[in-house]
Amino acid sequence: MTMLRATHLATVKSAIYDLRWEEFHVKRPARIVAVRPCLTGVSMRSAEIIDISQGGATFIVSTTAGLPKHYYLNILGLAYRIGCAEVYRHKERIGVRFINLMDPDVLRRVVRTDFLVGNMEAIDARRAPTFRPQASAIGQLSK
Secondary structure, rough: OHHOOOHHHHOOOOOHHHOOOOOOOEEEEEEEEEEEEHHHEEEEEEEEEEEOOOOEEEEEOOOOOOOOOEEEEEEEEOOOOOOEEEEEOOOOEEEEOOOOOOOOOHHHHHHHHHHHHHHHHHHHHHHHOOOOHHHHHHHHHHO
């Protein structure tokens, strides 16, 4: 009787859930795209990816209310939707595994873009005017 309720897929082990991949700390904006119940529409909400690897990601959302366990992750700047299965949810922090492994070239683009954007912010910060004491203030300090 138990065999009738089980399928051949229930006993198949997938390596995607057992392997660990190198994680990259990024700060990338993304969108979560979820299909509403009974296929009545699509809901979207903003997210910020904080960790990403070839097999999964961690991101932060403003609220998890009404968010299903399976959805698509759309990284802004890329024309891809990545199917996700939620692994954990703690307040606004969510960890997911990707349904299919992320292509290494796509992962490289995500990490590289974040690195380049981060460097531009550092360059802009270096160009910002810094505090320089006036000559009269320096003379008063030496007295």
